[in-house]
Amino acid sequence: MLCMPCVALQWWPMRVIVADCSAEYSGRLNASLPLAKRVLLIKADSSLLIFSELGSYKPLNWMTAPCTIREIDPAAKSAQHSRESVAGGAVDGDSATHSPESVAAGEPEKVLRVSADKGSDILEVTLQHIYSDQTYDLGEDPGLIKDGVEDHLQRYLAEQIERIGKGAKLVRREYPTGVGPVTNISL
Numbered sequence: 001m002l003c004m005p006c007v008a009l010q011w012w013p014m015r016v017i018v019a020d021c022s023a024e025y026s027g028r029l030n031a032s033l034p035l036a037k038r039v040l041l042i043k044a045d046s047s048l049l050i051f052s053e054l055g056s057y058k059p060l061n062w063m064t065a066p067c068t069i070r071e072i073d074p075a076a077k078s079a080q081h082s083r084e085s086v087a088g089g090a091v092d093g094d095s096a097t098h099s100p101e102s103v104a105a106g107e108p109e110k111v112l113r114v115s116a117d118k119g120s121d122i123l124e125v126t127l128q129h130i131y132s133d134q135t136y137d138l139g140e141d142p143g144l145i146k147d148g149v150e151d152h153l154q155r156y157l158a159e160q161i162e163r164i165g166k167g168a169k170l171v172r173r174e175y176p177t178g179v180g181p182v183t184n185i186s187l
Contacts, residue, residue, distance in 0.1 A: 013135035015042040019109075020129040023050055023061050027121030033060055035128060040112075042069065048114050048123065066117040074107050154183055 017040040023033040038060070039051045045065035052060055112125040154173055161168045174181040 013137040014044065015135045016040070016132070017042070017127070017130060017134075018132040019127040020131075021050070021125050021127045023123060023125045025061055025063075025121070025123045027116070027119065031061060037131075040125065048112065048125070050125065061123065063114040063116065063121065063123040067114050068117060070113045070115070072111040072113060074109075074111060157183070 018037070019040065020035060020037050021033075021040070022035045025031040033050065036052065039053075041049045041051070041059075043049070043065075046067050046069055047063060047065045048067070048069060049059040049062040106128075108126045108128050109130050110127040112123075112127065114123040114125070115121070157164075158170050158173065161170050170183070173183050175183065
């Protein structure tokens with residue numbers, strides 16, 4: 001596992017965990033996810049998102065940055081064995097080794113306790129069985145380049161105003177109104 005400082009920076013890897021997990025959220029409201037196989041994404045900014053295979057493209061539950069992720073090994077005999085972590089994994093080592101007795105007793109392999117840095121929101125994810133825990137360095141993202149957005153259409157219309165009709169004249173683009181900006185065209 002990669003060790004990281006408490007402040008996640010944009011070049012730290014994305015962490016993808018596939019696990020049988022449950023989650024409890026408390027904060028502005030209370031919500032819970034029962035035990036099921038899910039995908040957890042821990043992004044470079046430390047935000048955590050929980051997805052299911054079916055349904056919406058949106059996460060079932062999440063905690064946005066800024067937040068702090070504390071990774072807890074329930075099998076640890078003392079508080080010395082708990083681990084502080086952020087997007088890249090445990091700071092003081094890997095905690096994936098568990099005794100057969102603890103697994104047979106139904107103890108979770110790991111607990112991720114995510115707390116908002118501003119406010120009292122807490123998301124606690126109990127990882128009962130971890131199928132995969134990987135990190136990926138995605139590098140710098142160049143961003144999304146959009147084509148055909150409103151600005152392009154306005155420019156196209158302004159350059160070819162005669163297509164609207166003979167004598168059409170662009171009066172003003174982005175004229176502010178009570179319901180939002182409009183483009184004024186006179187005929």
